[in-house]
Ligand SMILES: Nc1ncnc2c1ncn2[C@@H]1O[C@H](COP(=O)(O)OP(=O)(O)O)[C@@H](O)[C@H]1O
């Protein structure tokens with residue numbers, strides 16, 4: 399609430415996401431407690447008047463992976479969207495990992511659309527995934543170049559971009575560390591357990607929120623995540639930092655942190671694992687509302 403006007407905020411999900419995203423009830427309750435009028439809506443609900451919101455915040459639009467053009471087309475039509483459509487456009491295809499590498503930021507080594515065993519990264523086990531995906535859909539761990547190349551051919555045959563990475567054994571031992579940024583600064587870290595079992599092949603029903611626990615990142619992880627976060631405006635060609643970001647780090651073969659994924663579209667924020675983060679989200683949304691309305695925030699950002 400500001401100047402006697404109640405700001406209207408949309409938290410945007412998909413049919414599936416709205417039902418099961420554990421962040422949504424926490425985020426909506428915190429925003430309402432702060433005096434905002436909050437609707438939780440589907441991005442593909444034709445009945446929604448997007449111009450009627452002071453801010454629309456993309457959350458669990460988990461079906462974008464197979465509806466990408468439709469999703470980005472929708473995002474173009476929303477006047478005050480976070481993250482903005484330019485960021486979504488850049489971030490919904492993991493080819494952005496190349497931009498990170500070009501910027502000198504370490505990403506998991508990736509071969510793009512390899513056609514022969516000699517083009518695979520040096521490893522005894524590999525991960526194959528489409529460059530547009532979420533929730534480990536169409537993703538698998540393989541132990542032979544033949545299996546890798548067959549999966550790659552399936553993906554490229556369907557017009558998709560295939561990525562092949564070494565399977566990082568550290569994921570089995572240490573998992574991945576999700577570094578959450580909310581409102582321009584680091585918020586919290588969560589450790590995610592491994593998802594791909596050997597010999598399992600492609601599965602569409604993995605629960606990527608199964609094994610989660612709060613984590614304390616190392617200085618090296620903090621520094622890398624911050625550098626990646628700071629690089630986003632330049633790489634996505636936008637002004638200002640994103641409202642939310644999640645940077646998933648793994649340990650590479652040399653024991654150094656590397657970026658597995660940079661999630662600026664619909665990252666789970668793991669609010670149930672970080673009780674203070676909902677408050678950060680409220681402050682971040684209030685700051686965005688102040689910006690979009692050309693007002694100064696009620697309180698200085700903390
Ligand atoms: N190179 C890799 N080494 C080990 N595990 C991996 C690798 N790539 C992906 N995985 C596993 O697969 C999951 C999904 O892959 P990810 O790149 O995060 O894509 P998305 O989450 O968008 O589906 C990861 O959370 C991780 O458990």
Ligand SMILES: [Mg+2]
Nearest residue numbers: 533534646659
């Ligand atoms: Mg992931």
